[in-house]
Amino acid sequence: MIDYPRRGGPTVLRILLGAQLRRLREERGISTEQAGYEIRGSHSKISRMELGRVGFKERDVSDLLTLYGVNDPAERAPLLELAKEANTPGWWHRYGDVLPSWFEVYLGLEEAASLLRTYELQFVPGLLQTEDYAKAVVRLGYSDASDEEVERRVQLRTTRQRRFTSPGAPTLWAVLDEAVVRRPLGGRDVMRRQLEHLIAMSELPNVTLQIVPFGAGGHAAAGGPFTILRFAEPGLSDVVYLEQLTSALYLDKPTDVDTYMRAMNNLCITAARPDDTGRLLTGILKEL
Numbered sequence: 371m372i373d374y375p376r377r378g379g380p381t382v383l384r385i386l387l388g389a390q391l392r393r394l395r396e397e398r399g400i401s402t403e404q405a406g407y408e409i410r411g412s413h414s415k416i417s418r419m420e421l422g423r424v425g426f427k428e429r430d431v432s433d434l435l436t437l438y439g440v441n442d443p444a445e446r447a448p449l450l451e452l453a454k455e456a457n458t459p460g461w462w463h464r465y466g467d468v469l470p471s472w473f474e475v476y477l478g479l480e481e482a483a484s485l486l487r488t489y490e491l492q493f494v495p496g497l498l499q500t501e502d503y504a505k506a507v508v509r510l511g512y513s514d515a516s517d518e519e520v521e522r523r524v525q526l527r528t529t530r531q532r533r534f535t536s537p538g539a540p541t542l543w544a545v546l547d548e549a550v551v552r553r554p555l556g557g558r559d560v561m562r563r564q565l566e567h568l569i570a571m572s573e574l575p576n577v578t579l580q581i582v583p584f585g586a587g588g589h590a591a592a593g594g595p596f597t598i599l600r601f602a603e604p605g606l607s608d609v610v611y612l613e614q615l616t617s618a619l620y621l622d623k624p625t626d627v628d629t630y631m632r633a634m635n636n637l638c639i640t641a642a643r644p645d646d647t648g649r650l651l652t653g654i655l656k657e658l
Contacts, residue, residue: 379460381478385422386605387452391431392420394438408437423475426453465526468519472618476611479620480530484540485600487634491547492595493555494564496527497534498544498571498579503564504528506556534576543578545637551581551654558658565655572647580641581650596630 395405395416402413409415409430418424431453435446462469462477469477480486488495493507504524508515512523534542551568554561572579597611610621610630621627642650 379462379478379481380425380456380458381422381460381475382482382601382603382606383452383456384424384426386603387426387431387449387456388420388422389605390449390452391434391438394435394440395420398438400437405434405437409433425457428453461529462526465522468522468526470616475620476613476618477530479599479609479611481533482601482603482606483599484602485543486540486597487543487545487600488595488597489545489634489637490550490595492550492553494546494550494568495544497531497542498568498577499527499531500560500564500567501528502560503556506560510555535574539576541576541578543580543638545580545582545634545641547582548584551651554658562655562658565651565658569648569651572644572651578644579647580638580644581647582637582641583650586640596633598627598630598634 395402402416405416406413411430415424419426419430428450431450432446435441435449440446440449460474460478460481462474486497488497493499494503496504496507499507501524504527505520508520508523512519515523533539551565556564568579571577595613599609599611601608607622607624608627608631610619610627612619612621621630
């Protein structure tokens with residue numbers, strides 16, 4: 371436990387600690403109802419803790435460890451320290467005024483991911499947006515937002531982007547429907563700079579960008595955009611992220627993840643080859 375990575379902030383630490391507590395409980399044959407009673411809570415609270423969906427009280431973790439027979443101070447200390455760290459706010463906490471709670475979970479997962487595979491059919495993914503394009507997207511979704519709020523939302527987006535051009539950057543594999551790069555969001559000048567930025571980003575060694583041309587017809591992911599996050603840490607399973615207007619879904623059941631992984635793999639086959647991306651975007655640029 372001492373060697374568990376701290377990248378990803380409290381989200382990842384809660385997931386890792388929850389997985390450890392679930393393992394200990396199952397090894398002792400203790401039900402979630404019994405565990406909930408021990409910490410003056412319900413079985414659903416134990417389930418939320420084990421999934422990393424809520425914060426941890428050190429007293430609750432201590433009581434659970436005692437129930438699970440973990441009495442050696444040398445074994446308890448790393449888990450209690452992890453519980454303390456799991457309640458430490460992530461860097462995005464300073465954007466709490468413009469950050470919905472359901473998106474905080476995603477930011478923690480994104481920060482910890484070693485590979486992100488994303489499909490978009492309306493907008494350029496946030497991690498690949500220029501500032502002007504991002505402003506246009508924010509104003510579209512928050513038409514009543516003040517200039518200051520728009521700027522704050524764009525700052526959050528650009529802060530997320532820095533990790534992908536820094537040493538040890540994760541891998542980003544994005545598949546975009548052709549409509550994304552054809553729609554002149556923000557106007558022609560903004561879109562031209564956005565396309566130039568996409569060309570530059572696609573040349574980075576850790577970024578793969580593919581375009582699904584209109585001529586490809588229908589495809590397996592016609593239902594909507596999604597992102598699959600993969601982690602280097604063995605304690606974290608793949609997660610599928612589905613964003614909605616006022617909430618988000620996080621799918622981690624193997625059957626769900628496998629379904630979306632197949633759809634993503636089929637998309638990559640349907641899309642133009644990554645080597646053709648620069649040529650395709652340059653052609654669209656000339657038409658603007």
